Amino acid sequence: MKKFIFIFFLIFTSSIVAQAQCPMCKASVESGMEDENAKGKGLNDGIIYLLATPYLAIAAIGGAWYYKRKTKI
Numbered sequence: 001m002k003k004f005i006f007i008f009f010l011i012f013t014s015s016i017v018a019q020a021q022c023p024m025c026k027a028s029v030e031s032g033m034e035d036e037n038a039k040g041k042g043l044n045d046g047i048i049y050l051l052a053t054p055y056l057a058i059a060a061i062g063g064a065w066y067y068k069r070k071t072k073i
Helices: 002-013 023-034 038-072
Strands: none
Touching: none
8 A cells, every 4th residue: 555655646746847838829828918818818817717726625625624523523
């Protein structure tokens, strides 16, 4: 079991270096931000959504655990 946990930890903590965007996509988003286009704003909203999702999930699980444990005592 310890070996499985070590391999699981090793796989998910290793990072692979990759380019996030091609130059064409990057230029499109940057020009979209200058012209008040919805493309750039939508991309930023998507990034914020993806950033907030794990924190909200952890907060929900933690809150449920806290209230469930509080009612047992």
